[in-house]
Amino acid sequence: MTKRVFSAFKPTGHLTLGNLLGAILPAVRLQDEADCVYAVADLHALTIKHDPERLRARTREAATLLLASGLDRSLVYIQSQVPAHTELAYLLESTAYFGEMRRMIQFKEKSANQEEVRLSLLTYPALMAADILLHRVDLVPVGEDQRQHVELTRDLALRFNRLYGETFTVPEAAHPPIAARVMDLTAPTSKMGKSDGSAAGTIYLLDPAADIRRKVMRAVTDSEDEVRYDPQEKPGVSNLLTLLAVCSGQPVESLAYEGYGALKRDTAEAVVETLRPIQERHTELSADPAELSRLLADGAAQAVERTAGLVAAARVAIGLP
Ligand code: AMP
Ligand code: TRP
DSSP, rough: OOEEEOOOOOOOOOOOOIIIIIHHHHHHHHTTTTTEEEOOOOOGGGSSOHHHHHHHHHHHHHHHHHHHTTGGGSSEEEEGGTTTTHHHHHHTTTOOOHHHHHOOOHHHHHHHTOOOHHHHHHHHHHHHHHHHTTTSEEEOOOGGGGGGHHHHHHHHHHHHHHHHHOOOOOEEEEESSSSSSBBBBBSSBBBBOOSOOEEEEEEETTHHHHHHHHHHHHEEEEEEEEOOTTTOOHHHHHHHHHHHHHHTTTTTEEEESHHHHHHHHHHHHHHHHHHHHHHHHHHHHOOOOHHHHHHHHHHHHHHHHHHHHHHHHHHHHHHHH
């Protein structure tokens, strides 16, 4: 049986190198062996303060970048164009407990010290569970930070199945063996993120080569000069080694350097070369906005069709007419 795969990316900012190495490239590789569906999770971007025009623009940019990165052999669409996501999310909110939502690390981090916490930030994992369960998938390629949300998705699927009868496939997270947590270049003990990271420490997929070189050359390391992979003791150097290994296709163990300067130069070049074809393809695709709209509308129509049966089954199981 062909495996089924789903993952999504929220357009809260420009996509980063963390997104690419932690989830997009692993998703690209899965296309060879699985039936893959990928979405831009624009509804998830409504969980924090946002600007409507910017959200619309970033949603299209994210979709373009997913295709430009090689997800062009998958079904790609925009989450909000498939109403089944919100419909199933409500059924899962009615399966989940307040206590388990409140305990999610991401909710705790993003709500800490905030006056105005949107209710959707709390219920977000139910929507994410709906995204995944809608497609009856086996595998969810995600970075390390999404581990807890996929665990919760499994719990909700199992609970729903137990209470109302076998309805959902119980999915599993798939994390890449390396780069499941790319760190901020200026604060290598924090995740590189689009909204939470620093601009100087975050490489965006559309950054010009000169910016990438500057950011990598200024990456925080440590006061020794020994190049060694040791994420605990040497988070900055280990992060650079990770980027270099993944972007150059070499195992970390094979990378030997005398000093930090040479490591940074090679890392910068490897990242620039990894992003170059993606940026070129992004420019080509952006030249034809009507074609992108058509492709996304077609993706959404296919997703509506593919998920109708599952939503109907879940409705009946939970007791709706
Ligand atoms: P997000 O941008 O938060 O929607 O994340 C989209 C995907 O990228 C998820 O699978 C995340 O786990 C992954 N991701 C985001 N940031 C990183 C990072 N710094 N390192 C590895 N994976 C990441
Ligand atoms: N919550 C994920 C993130 O912040 C994005 C996402 C939304 C997702 N729905 C998903 C990831 C479904 C995997 C599967 O990174």
